[in-house]
Amino acid sequence: xxxAKRVALLGPPGAGKGTVAKRIVERFGIVHLSTGDxxxxxxxxxxxxxxxxxxxxxxxxxxxxELIVDMIRGRIEAAESGFLLDGxxxxxxxxxxxxxxxxxxxVISIDLPREDxxxxxxxxxVCVECxxxxxxxxxxxxxxxxxxxxxxxxxxxxxxxxxxxxNRYDVYQTSTSPLLEFYELRGLLRRVDGRSGTDEVFGRxxxxxxx
Ligand code: AMP
Numbered sequence: 001x002x003x004a005k006r007v008a009l010l011g012p013p014g015a016g017k018g019t020v021a022k023r024i025v026e027r028f029g030i031v032h033l034s035t036g037d038x039x040x041x042x043x044x045x046x047x048x049x050x051x052x053x054x055x056x057x058x059x060x061x062x063x064x065x066e067l068i069v070d071m072i073r074g075r076i077e078a079a080e081s082g083f084l085l086d087g088x089x090x091x092x093x094x095x096x097x098x099x100x101x102x103x104x105x106x107v108i109s110i111d112l113p114r115e116d117x118x119x120x121x122x123x124x125x126v127c128v129e130c131x132x133x134x135x136x137x138x139x140x141x142x143x144x145x146x147x148x149x150x151x152x153x154x155x156x157x158x159x160x161x162x163x164x165x166x167n168r169y170d171v172y173q174t175s176t177s178p179l180l181e182f183y184e185l186r187g188l189l190r191r192v193d194g195r196s197g198t199d200e201v202f203g204r205x206x207x208x209x210x211x
Pocket of ligand 1 (some may be wrong): 013035036037039056057058060061062063064068086087088089090094159168
């Protein structure tokens with residue numbers, strides 16, 4: 001069978017989607033489409049969309065479906081070599097819209113229990129320059145305030161504070177976890193245990209996609 005090229009990655013915040021996604025897209029030569037990264041860029045640039053989304057994001061809630069679908073549609077259509085969706089779809093309405101834009105070859109859910117999510121995300125740091133992701137407990141940088149690769153400043157995302165993290169997990173359970181059944185019914189869903197290390201999660205996903 002040909003390698004899967006159109007893939008969606010599901011999983012609660014902190015499951016490791018962003019980290020593993022960067023490796024997957026390199027391995028398969030496909031485009032990484034992270035709605036969270038695109039939104040953070042819009043916020044940083046102070047665009048109309050960024051200004052509309054910021055307070056919702058800071059509370060850990062979901063940006064309205066229409067804004068997200070309008071933002072991602074053209075990028076999916078342009079990704080001719082294939083794509084990895086990271087953080088989209090997040091609601092049944094988004095998944096239904098996606099069906100009108102493109103088929104998928106696989107949907108992978110990285111599963112992680114709530115307490116692991118909180119433990120991971122409170123220790124997560126991101127480089128403001130290159131976007132590299134660290135974890136002060138599991139994947140520490142040499143200097144806790146500087147990126148090992150580019151020397152940029154490491155920061156905690158506004159939505160990685162503990163109360164917001166708990167809210168984001170609850171939002172995931174309520175709004176996004178129904179997608180597991182949605183894609184199971186379509187025969188697309190594959191599940192990976194997010195408690196294993198990044199290398200193991202990456203290896204499992206490569207096996208699934210190359211299968
Ligand atoms: P993430 O980096 O994927 O955790 O996304 C950060 C924040 O961006 C989320 O907590 C939401 O506020 C918003 N966001 C990202 N993707 C979506 C989406 N598909 N639907 C609605 N909101 C989203």
